Amino acid sequence: MRAESILSHLAPHISRIESKVSGKRPALGWEAVTAAMPKNRLQSLLVRVKWAGDGGAWQVLVVVAMKNLWPQEWKTQDPSRAQKLMELALREWNEPGICRRCGGREEDGRCVVRTRDKKHPFLTCPTCHGTGIRQARSGRQMAQIIGIDEKTWRDTWSRRYAAILAALNTLESNALATICKGLTDREAVQ
Numbered sequence: 001m002r003a004e005s006i007l008s009h010l011a012p013h014i015s016r017i018e019s020k021v022s023g024k025r026p027a028l029g030w031e032a033v034t035a036a037m038p039k040n041r042l043q044s045l046l047v048r049v050k051w052a053g054d055g056g057a058w059q060v061l062v063v064v065a066m067k068n069l070w071p072q073e074w075k076t077q078d079p080s081r082a083q084k085l086m087e088l089a090l091r092e093w094n095e096p097g098i099c100r101r102c103g104g105r106e107e108d109g110r111c112v113v114r115t116r117d118k119k120h121p122f123l124t125c126p127t128c129h130g131t132g133i134r135q136a137r138s139g140r141q142m143a144q145i146i147g148i149d150e151k152t153w154r155d156t157w158s159r160r161y162a163a164i165l166a167a168l169n170t171l172e173s174n175a176l177a178t179i180c181k182g183l184t185d186r187e188a189v190q
């Protein structure tokens with residue numbers, strides 16, 4: 001069973017469409033998936049935000065991620081810098097490689113942004129030139145967003161960023177494995 005198809009049941013509108021297309025009731029419902037969710041709070045929040053489109057859980061996710069993934073020995077003069085780095089890592093993890101301006105929204109085969117012009121409501125995204133692909137931020141840009149100098153980014157913070165991203169990906173795959181296992185066990189019982 002693929003995690004993607006399982007998690008589509010977390011988003012009620014998707015499972016409704018799916019049941020219309022396939023002509024049969026989805027085998028798994030919201031309750032089954034909820035029961036199989038990881039007990040670990042951070043893992044559960046990661047799944048809710050990325051796979052169930054629960055944007056409302058974003059702020060809590062940032063707070064819980066800070067508590068769990070920011071080691072005490074990572075010093076910073078200003079705690080808001082730590083939070084900025086965490087948010088950058090979470091955004092990258094959540095939507096890897098997708099243009100931030102248009103979010104990869106496609107119309108007629110190109111990525112677009114909305115305009116106020118009713119006759120031409122869409123414009124080819126000027127940031128990604130319609131490709132939907134995000135340019136990686138330079139070290140200078142990352143340093144600027146966080147509020148540190150470029151050397152500090154290179155020497156220390158870039159490694160922290162990479163470590164957080166790696167931790168997020170591991171937590172996510174563990175969470176998906178937990179959900180798959182929970183649902184498989186449930187099927188075996190029935």
Ligand SMILES: [Zn+2]
Pocket residue numbers: 099100101102103104111112125126127128129130131132133
């Ligand atoms: Zn774009």
